[in-house]
Amino acid sequence: GQNIDQPTEMTATEGAIVQINCTYQTSGFNGLFWYQQHAGEAPTFLSYNVLDGLEEKGRFSSFLSRSKGYSYLLLKELQMKDSASYLCAVRSSGGSYIPTFGRGTSLIVHP
């Protein structure tokens, strides 16, 4: 099976930087995703990591260490609209490659 842990809630100030961590345990690894979900809306894809290292995409970056079973999502220059839930999902290499999601981290950005 898979076990994915991420903090339940985080708060940050507009304009600041925030790092959301995700740790996982899986039998076989085939990629890690980060999704953003605003309240009442569909999750939307942010990033994908399958090799170790940092992937940068505008204000958002995602890091992966496969040996440590660890990833983080880094959000820079926070804006109020970044207040949302951030979901970490891990895809295993066995079976049907179905992503398993963590419970999500609710990020609150305040002025």
Place this chain on the structure above:
Amino acid sequence: GAGVSQSPSNKVTEKGKDVELRCDPISGHTALYWYRQSLGQGLEFLIYFQGNSAPDKSGLPSDRFSAERTGGSVSTLTIQRTQQEDSAVYLCASSSAGTGPPNTGELFFGEGSRLTVL
């Protein structure tokens, strides 16, 4: 269509009734997934389709839940004899085939169907 479409967006039903939830994936996407999300919980996997077949239905919580997909496109999730614990948002997602480079296999989600069982 341009995105994943789900209907109904909201469904209120009485305990014991059957409900059908529909998902219309992105055109050309062969993989289709059903998840459900309860308040304060993560996305719980229900069933996965590749084309019209369901190689993984391990997440269906009971035999009251079933799903089918026809024509490699539209999928219907059916819940029979609904119970209050079935209340949740049911999310459908689709993705293009392949999980190896250059495909990431990212999932594209619909807005979900919010089911409330009274």
